[in-house]
Amino acid sequence: MSIQTIGIIGAGQMGSGIAQVCALAGLSVIMRDIDDAAVQRGINGVTTQLERAVSKEKITAVDKDGALGRITGTTDLARLAAADFLVEAATENLEVKRRILKEVDAIASPGAIIATNTSSISITKLAGSMSRPQQFIGLHFFNPVPVMALVEVIHGIQTGVDTVARTEELAKRIGKTPIRVKNSPGFVVNRILVPMINEAVFVLQEGQASAEAIDAGMTLGANHPIGPLALADLIGLDTCLAVMEVFYRDFNDSKYRPAPLLKEMVDAGYLGRKTGQGFYSY
Structure with a gap:
């Protein structure tokens, strides 16, 4: 048909x-x-x-x-x-x-x-x-x-x-x-991508570098077209958190634990571009 x-x-x-x-x-x-x-x-x-x-x-x-x-x-x-x-x-x-x-x-x-x-x-x-x-x-x-x-x-x-x-x-x-x-949690792209974003949030949370520096590091140092934190804002922080929670539950592996800062920002309603505020202001 x-x-x-x-x-x-x-x-x-x-x-x-x-x-x-x-x-x-x-x-x-x-x-x-x-x-x-x-x-x-x-x-x-x-x-x-x-x-x-x-x-x-x-x-x-x-x-x-x-x-x-x-x-x-x-x-x-x-x-x-x-x-x-x-x-x-x-x-x-x-x-x-x-x-x-x-x-x-x-x-x-x-x-x-x-x-x-x-x-x-x-x-x-x-x-x-x-x-x-x-x-x-x-x-x-x-x-x-x-x-x-x-x-x-x-x-x-x-x-x-x-x-x-x-x-x-x-x-x-x-x-x-x-x-x-x-079929597997996150499939291929998000299985790789969202944990990378989550790790970038951990780096920010631990004060290793600013959001701008983290994103510059990945765009200029890894040739990514957009930094992980700017990408999280584009995707939506609530979506990133939901994906990490699926990974954490379904893989039962602590390496997929969502960053506390990611949870806190979602709780605050800072979801990225769609709300005008995430890791950056829009």
Whole structure:
């Protein structure tokens, strides 16, 4: 069955980014969130990004209008029954994702693939409460979705071979490069990346260097395009903490303990760019 319509659960930064790349690739998109204001923010975000792309001559005004015309916003979960492929892009919380995925599972068409954009949670565990685990898969996009070329395609123990193949085909169709990954906490990229960020927070917490010096060390000394603390602000400190907590719990290894300063900043509401304050002010 050819994938023509994408359903996206969550109109936040990740969900709207996924909507944008899918719509630009010619797919119809149904983007759902819990209220009209959240849906409109998602549509506005896509509009802003597409207008910026037009101004930089990366796409034409016709491309922009066509993409926006292919995106439908809704608060009605039942509208997602029309989708051939659904992507859950909600907050990085096991119970929240389980609840949403069970709701989606109940209304999705029989042949639809259901994917999660989780950055760390077990695909096998999420699939365990679903009626069609063979049609469930991880499809992990990176932020910002329109810019980052990679997607991780993560198969749980129950995921069918056809589901993996069709998901990889979709990833390529929307201009992404998929890598196939076995199910394990954090998969590949975040398994390496987020502990590095956590270690940078430890270095800051211990007073070894300032945030600016730590980031300069990694950009100039390791040739990273962005320092780990600036990257944490971009990702969201709450997301970084959630990933480290998954690692700490699931690997049962003290090397994955979240830095106390990271916890304290999240408790303070200093989540990075999205709140205007993290390791830097925005």
